[in-house]
Amino acid sequence: MLTAQHISVTLDNRRVLSDLSCAFSAGEFWGIIGQNGAGKSTLLRCLSGLITPDVGQVMVDGENMHQLDPLSRAQKVAYLMQEQEPSLAFSVYQAVEMGRYPWPDDPDNRHHITEQMLQECRIENLQNRSILQLSGGERRKVEIATCLAQNSDYLLLDEPFNHLDVVYQRFLVRKLQAISRKKSVVMVCHDLDVVQKYCTHVLMLLGGDCYLSGDSATMLNNAHMDKLFDEPI
Numbered sequence: 575m576l577t578a579q580h581i582s583v584t585l586d587n588r589r590v591l592s593d594l595s596c597a598f599s600a601g602e603f604w605g606i607i608g609q610n611g612a613g614k615s616t617l618l619r620c621l622s623g624l625i626t627p628d629v630g631q632v633m634v635d636g637e638n639m640h641q642l643d644p645l646s647r648a649q650k651v652a653y654l655m656q657e658q659e660p661s662l663a664f665s666v667y668q669a670v671e672m673g674r675y676p677w678p679d680d681p682d683n684r685h686h687i688t689e690q691m692l693q694e695c696r697i698e699n700l701q702n703r704s705i706l707q708l709s710g711g712e713r714r715k716v717e718i719a720t721c722l723a724q725n726s727d728y729l730l731l732d733e734p735f736n737h738l739d740v741v742y743q744r745f746l747v748r749k750l751q752a753i754s755r756k757k758s759v760v761m762v763c764h765d766l767d768v769v770q771k772y773c774t775h776v777l778m779l780l781g782g783d784c785y786l787s788g789d790s791a792t793m794l795n796n797a798h799m800d801k802l803f804d805e806p807i
């Protein structure tokens with residue numbers, strides 16, 4: 575289980591998250607929703623171990639996330655950032671292969687998994703291209719394939735559908751749903767229809783120390799939506 579226990583985060587002297595607790599288990603597909611600036615990405619950064627909360631802790635399978643070495647952490651948790659700007663001219667194949675860095679693969683196995691991921695994510699036609707020369711959607715597909723190649727138990731995805739066409743969005747959400755039957759998938763998503771249709775659980779960040787979480791059937795009602803967005807949607 576991946577848990578945040580009473581975490582508070584301050585950035586630039588502003589309290590962004592306050593006394594937030596949540597828990598994510600295998601077999602669950604979580605949608606994190608909230609207004610712009612509510613702290614969704616900050617929470618994912620905390621859960622991934624990239625930033626340390628001022629108060630509280632993040633635990634993964636009984637261990638303190640911030641006491642794990644980077645490789646052990648990456649074996650547990652894969653994190654797709656909201657936006658990533660590549661600066662080095664790796665090929666698509668090399669970029670996806672890097673997802674395997676936490677694991678001591680032999681070269682054949684690494685090659686096999688990389689090829690498989692390129693195919694599964696429908697990007698084998700891009701494999702020799704430089705990641706610097708891809709369109710926004712193509713690059714997003716590569717970032718997703720890299721994340722999935724990591725094969726971690728917990729997938730943290732910040733707006734994974736950014737830049738993707740509608741067909742690929744539908745393909746991806748179904749893929750994430752299938753993955754979530756064995757692992758834990760936690761995604762920040764602004765598309766409430768997608769969250770309603772596919773997520774088993776929802777975490778709503780309402781600002782300050784106010785948040786709600788539970789199964790999506792209970793959470794996604796009009797009263798909660800009005801609270802979340804301060805006006806009817």
Ligand SMILES: Nc1ncnc2c1ncn2[C@@H]1O[C@H](COP(=O)(O)OP(=O)(O)OP(=O)(O)O)[C@@H](O)[C@H]1O
Nearest residue numbers: 585586590608609610611612613614615616617656
């Ligand atoms: N590095 C930083 N330094 C200072 N403030 C930051 C930093 N990163 C984020 N913030 C602030 O923290 C708050 C939460 O940001 P965060 O990116 O977590 O929000 P979000 O809910 O993911 O928003 P969005 O839906 O717009 O992506 C915002 O007010 C933002 O301006």
